[in-house]
Amino acid sequence: MHILILGAAGMVGRKLVERLAADGHLGGRTITELTLFDVVEAPPVEGVKSRSLAGDISGPGQVERLVAARPDVIFHLAAVVSGEAEADFEKGYRINLDGTRSLFEAVRRSGDGYHPRVVFTSSVAVFGAPFPEPGIHDEYLCAPLTSYGTQKAIGELLLGDYSRRGVFDGVGIRLPTICVRPGRPNKAASGFFSNIIREPLNGLEAVLPVGEDVRHWHASPRSAVEFLLHAATLDTSLLGPRRSLTMPGISVTVGEQIEALRRVAGADAIRLIRREPDPAIIRMVSSWPERFVADRAESLGFTSERSFEDIIRVYIEDELGGRLGA
Amino acid sequence: MHILILGAAGMVGRKLVERLAADGHLGGRTITELTLFDVVEAPPVEGVKSRSLAGDISGPGQVERLVAARPDVIFHLAAVVSGEAEADFEKGYRINLDGTRSLFEAVRRSGDGYHPRVVFTSSVAVFGAPFPEPGIHDEYLCAPLTSYGTQKAIGELLLGDYSRRGVFDGVGIRLPTICVRPGRPNKAASGFFSNIIREPLNGLEAVLPVGEDVRHWHASPRSAVEFLLHAATLDTSLLGPRRSLTMPGISVTVGEQIEALRRVAGADAIRLIRREPDPAIIRMVSSWPERFVADRAESLGFTSERSFEDIIRVYIEDELGGRLGA
Numbered sequence: 001m002h003i004l005i006l007g008a009a010g011m012v013g014r015k016l017v018e019r020l021a022a023d024g025h026l027g028g029r030t031i032t033e034l035t036l037f038d039v040v041e042a043p044p045v046e047g048v049k050s051r052s053l054a055g056d057i058s059g060p061g062q063v064e065r066l067v068a069a070r071p072d073v074i075f076h077l078a079a080v081v082s083g084e085a086e087a088d089f090e091k092g093y094r095i096n097l098d099g100t101r102s103l104f105e106a107v108r109r110s111g112d113g114y115h116p117r118v119v120f121t122s123s124v125a126v127f128g129a130p131f132p133e134p135g136i137h138d139e140y141l142c143a144p145l146t147s148y149g150t151q152k153a154i155g156e157l158l159l160g161d162y163s164r165r166g167v168f169d170g171v172g173i174r175l176p177t178i179c180v181r182p183g184r185p186n187k188a189a190s191g192f193f194s195n196i197i198r199e200p201l202n203g204l205e206a207v208l209p210v211g212e213d214v215r216h217w218h219a220s221p222r223s224a225v226e227f228l229l230h231a232a233t234l235d236t237s238l239l240g241p242r243r244s245l246t247m248p249g250i251s252v253t254v255g256e257q258i259e260a261l262r263r264v265a266g267a268d269a270i271r272l273i274r275r276e277p278d279p280a281i282i283r284m285v286s287s288w289p290e291r292f293v294a295d296r297a298e299s300l301g302f303t304s305e306r307s308f309e310d311i312i313r314v315y316i317e318d319e320l321g322g323r324l325g326a
Numbered sequence: 327m328h329i330l331i332l333g334a335a336g337m338v339g340r341k342l343v344e345r346l347a348a349d350g351h352l353g354g355r356t357i358t359e360l361t362l363f364d365v366v367e368a369p370p371v372e373g374v375k376s377r378s379l380a381g382d383i384s385g386p387g388q389v390e391r392l393v394a395a396r397p398d399v400i401f402h403l404a405a406v407v408s409g410e411a412e413a414d415f416e417k418g419y420r421i422n423l424d425g426t427r428s429l430f431e432a433v434r435r436s437g438d439g440y441h442p443r444v445v446f447t448s449s450v451a452v453f454g455a456p457f458p459e460p461g462i463h464d465e466y467l468c469a470p471l472t473s474y475g476t477q478k479a480i481g482e483l484l485l486g487d488y489s490r491r492g493v494f495d496g497v498g499i500r501l502p503t504i505c506v507r508p509g510r511p512n513k514a515a516s517g518f519f520s521n522i523i524r525e526p527l528n529g530l531e532a533v534l535p536v537g538e539d540v541r542h543w544h545a546s547p548r549s550a551v552e553f554l555l556h557a558a559t560l561d562t563s564l565l566g567p568r569r570s571l572t573m574p575g576i577s578v579t580v581g582e583q584i585e586a587l588r589r590v591a592g593a594d595a596i597r598l599i600r601r602e603p604d605p606a607i608i609r610m611v612s613s614w615p616e617r618f619v620a621d622r623a624e625s626l627g628f629t630s631e632r633s634f635e636d637i638i639r640v641y642i643e644d645e646l647g648g649r650l651g652a
Contacts, residue, residue, distance in 0.1 A: 139467045143568050150487040154480050161476040241454060242469050
């Protein structure tokens with residue numbers, strides 16, 4: 001089985017690649033080759049034959065060359081992130097819309113019975129306020145409030161139509177905010193959700209730019225990889241024509257995140273969180289989704305953590321070797 | 327005021343043009359020029375300076391030339407219809423998606439404070455079964471089951487994002503099935519909804535390919551024109567970021583249509599309806615929307631007929647000079 005991963009050098013992409021290489025199989029079939037594609041060359045992996053290629057998904061002939069090798073499964077994680085797609089209108093549409101569409105077109109044009117599984121990572125950014133109570137359910141309107149969310153919602157529509165027409169077998173998964181992100185604080189507006197946990201766990205100070213009553217939807221990087229693997233192996237006859245699913249997660253307030261951190265790492269850890277309200281971030285976050293009722297995904301076997309403490313423990317296990325204390 | 331109409335030679339487009347020319351003004355401003363664009367040259371109109379151009383909306387430079395004249399209002403009705411978009415995948419995407427996007431891009435690239443009202447005709451085909459009871463409401467998921475519906479749903483998303491970013495002031499209107507369509511029976515799968523009324527009113531036989539229990543959502547051509555005019559003049563500050571609206575209409579079964587015809591035109595008329603079940607049409611129609619709760623549009627002042635008899639009377643007034651009997 002040949003697997004193509006677009007966006008293989010990103011945080012979730014790398015974890016997916018490592019997991020596939022460690023498993024050596026997917027859905028009962030042996031993995032014979034991994035093709036890793038991103039704007040930069042993804043680091044090599046051990047255990048499975050792999051090939052890293054760097055390029056622009058929207059470049060002429062690029063996805064056609066990748067699809068010509070007829071991968072059995074295509075994980076499409078490549079995207080310009082929310083902040084950049086908002087700041088650079090043309091780049092966002094070029095990568096997130098045209099790049100996705102040219103991938104789908106490359107599969108369609110290859111013809112000859114080629115019918116891969118395509119796993120498309122969408123986002124909860126396809127939803128925009130106001131939201132229903134008790135949470136956004138599976139039949140709620142996609143009404144994005146960002147260009148990124150618009151591009152992901154369009155990707156979902158294309159995925160549905162190309163799947164319905166038998167071009168490929170598509171599954172779209174709307175990822176929660178991934179928490180706790182490893183690495184250093186980044187400029188993403190949502191970065192603080194991870195920063196306020198990761199930095200204190202590493203003995204470092206973190207900035208909290210919003211109030212403790214801000215509620216959001218989270219899953220761990222480990223869950224994100226599990227979502228991807230399950231989407232790649234799921235019996236899609238159970239899906240029907242609605243090919244995109246909101247993934248399960250945990251809805252917590254920032255206050256509840258901090259309390260979970262205190263329970264896991266003690267009062268010293270939470271003293272490292274410095275309140276520094278940022279009106280721009282407060283405004284942005286106010287229109288973000290707070291909670292979901294992910295019934296369809298759960299009934300199809302997608303699972304995530306059960307509490308925010310579980311999410312913190314995943315970080316400690318996967319990134320700190322299971323040990324607390326910097 | 328300069329108005330551009332894309333799709334000006336179609337049935338609704340022609341009626342819109344005639345109405346604009348007859349009124350001579352829109353939203354209190356005098357119409358100084360109409361530009362009529364379609365794949366064929368639209369017939370000239372009296373009373374207002376007008377210019378008819380034929381071309382392909384997706385042709386290089388085409389929409390740019392139309393937008394360069396900086397029309398104050400753009401009515402975008404140009405589309406490949408449902409059946410053709412399903413039969414010709416590439417043409418459907420080229421006209422309905424790329425054509426719409428290049429129009430929006432042409433406005434964006436013109437810059438310099440140009441900010442027209444853009445009225446985009448969408449369709450109830452953005453919805454796909456299963457549907458909620460008692461009808462499809464304003465927060466229901468767009469889950470199209472045709473390429474046409476997919477392309478219209480994508481157009482709505484683009485309209486929302488371009489409006490949010492201040493490129494133009496967009497309003498999307500999802501038209502019900504337009505009934506009674508004037509002219510001769512056509513090959514559209516939905517054609518019978520009009521045929522079974524129009525043909526008997528003209529003393530001709532009509533074929534009914536589905537059962538009498540089939541329920542559907544209708545508005546007259548006159549209402550369609552009213553929707554377009556209202557969308558062009560509406561205070562969009564009332565709309566918020568959700569720029570597309572399901573238009574009001576009448577939900578009736580085919581049996582109720584026939585009964586309305588009997589009341590308006592007598593028992594002889596309904597005897598001209600010949601039952602000839604067509605499994606392909608029966609299958610297609612089974613996934614079409616049956617009824618809506620068009621609260622938002624109604625609260626914003628969009629109105630339609632109150633009964634199917636009203637819809638029949640509009641046909642008699644507008645197409646038969648108010649006189650029954652062929």
